[in-house]
Amino acid sequence: MTANSIFNAYIDANLVLLLAALLWFAARVLLNRTSFRQAGLMQLQMVYAICLAVALAPLVIAGHAVVTQAGLLGSGYSPSLSDYALAQFLNGRFQMAPSEFEALWMSRTVFTQQVTTLGSPLGIMVAAVLATGFSIYAARLLRNALKVRSVIRGGFLWRSLRGIDIVLTDRVDVPFSTRGMGRRYIVLPSGLLSQADDLRIAIAHELQHMRQGDLGWEIAVEVLRPVFFWNPGFAYLKREIEELRELACDQQVLTRRRIGLQDYCDCLLRVCDNAMGRNRPAQIIVPTVPLVRPEGGRRAARFLKRRVLSMLTQAQAAPSRLVTGLMILPFVAAISFGSLASQSNSADWSQDRLMLSTIVNLERLDQRTLATRY
Numbered sequence: 001m002t003a004n005s006i007f008n009a010y011i012d013a014n015l016v017l018l019l020a021a022l023l024w025f026a027a028r029v030l031l032n033r034t035s036f037r038q039a040g041l042m043q044l045q046m047v048y049a050i051c052l053a054v055a056l057a058p059l060v061i062a063g064h065a066v067v068t069q070a071g072l073l074g075s076g077y078s079p080s081l082s083d084y085a086l087a088q089f090l091n092g093r094f095q096m097a098p099s100e101f102e103a104l105w106m107s108r109t110v111f112t113q114q115v116t117t118l119g120s121p122l123g124i125m126v127a128a129v130l131a132t133g134f135s136i137y138a139a140r141l142l143r144n145a146l147k148v149r150s151v152i153r154g155g156f157l158w159r160s161l162r163g164i165d166i167v168l169t170d171r172v173d174v175p176f177s178t179r180g181m182g183r184r185y186i187v188l189p190s191g192l193l194s195q196a197d198d199l200r201i202a203i204a205h206e207l208q209h210m211r212q213g214d215l216g217w218e219i220a221v222e223v224l225r226p227v228f229f230w231n232p233g234f235a236y237l238k239r240e241i242e243e244l245r246e247l248a249c250d251q252q253v254l255t256r257r258r259i260g261l262q263d264y265c266d267c268l269l270r271v272c273d274n275a276m277g278r279n280r281p282a283q284i285i286v287p288t289v290p291l292v293r294p295e296g297g298r299r300a301a302r303f304l305k306r307r308v309l310s311m312l313t314q315a316q317a318a319p320s321r322l323v324t325g326l327m328i329l330p331f332v333a334a335i336s337f338g339s340l341a342s343q344s345n346s347a348d349w350s351q352d353r354l355m356l357s358t359i360v361n362l363e364r365l366d367q368r369t370l371a372t373r374y
Contacts (some may be wrong), residue, residue: 090356188202250307
């Protein structure tokens with residue numbers, strides 16, 4: 001593993017993330033025109049599957065390399081866009097000077113070398129931005145994790161059941177759940193003890209997050225945030241996960257019919273109003289899964305309205321696992337193909353690459369001959 005190969009893999013991961021975000025955006029547009037527009041759990045599972053496909057992309061690439069080396073795909077076959085562009089140029093599909101095409105075709109390789117070797121001002125600037133951003137977001141993640149740990153350790157252990165500790169504390173206004181290495185935690189404001197209905201709703205809500213596996217996904221996304229802090233595709237998928245998991249959780253809690261719709265909505269509004277009224281700058285947001293997002297602002301208000309409307313307009317049961325799986329398959333296939341297509345130019349000198357180098361050398365030789373003649 002060299003710095004060059006690691007940075008190339010990093011570029012590939014960012015490209016696949018952008019592809020995944022575009023695919024999910026298109027899917028959301030289509031789903032909003034169908035009866036599945038309110039199927040929060042199904043959409044959440046689809047986003048999780050898309051993210052998992054992105055995470056498993058390196059295995060797809062490695063598997064493709066093994067199959068290719070075994071000769072099972074046939075010689076010369078490659079889904080790489082760079083190799084495809086080279087083949088199209090050699091077939092005369094591009095009207096471009098060979099030296100210009102080579103410069104364009106090698107631009108990613110040159111950029112990677114500039115960043116990994118700090119061989120140009122651009123490479124130094126990109127490396128500095130990535131290092132600075134990673135340091136800032138990693139430090140913020142560590143600070144928040146230590147803050148959550150301090151809240152849990154400084155709270156009062158109220159209940160403990162099946163590996164879940166329910167902790168009461170005066171340091172937060174919004175109930176949230178999180179997990180450690182071996183245990184899971186539900187952290188509740190102490191004031192909820194005087195509000196039995198809100199206490200029951202908050203616990204039911206956070207337990208549903210645990211059933212959906214949201215705690216592990218929240219921690220995984222936050223750990224990856226320093227790596228992909230600049231990627232708009234990552235930011236979009238992160239926001240979609242945060243919103244869809246709340247919509248899915250609300251719907252699933254109400255589906256159990258142990259909590260009334262009006263009581264549930266009133267609880268959300270009271271908790272949100274209480275959090276905003278205290279005006280505490282130290283509200284804990286990550287890496288936890290809160291009952292409501294305590295950031296404030298128009299976006300939080302719009303999403304709270306969306307949650308209430310989603311609960312009011314929930315019309316049908318969630319689709320079956322078979323339907324969800326069939327809807328996930330095209331996205332997994334597209335991301336797998338995209339991960340192969342995004343690969344950089346191979347380090348090996350293929351026949352097409354040798355031919356391009358020969359053509360470029362002939363072009364340069366011809367230019368020198370003309371310069372000498374005149």
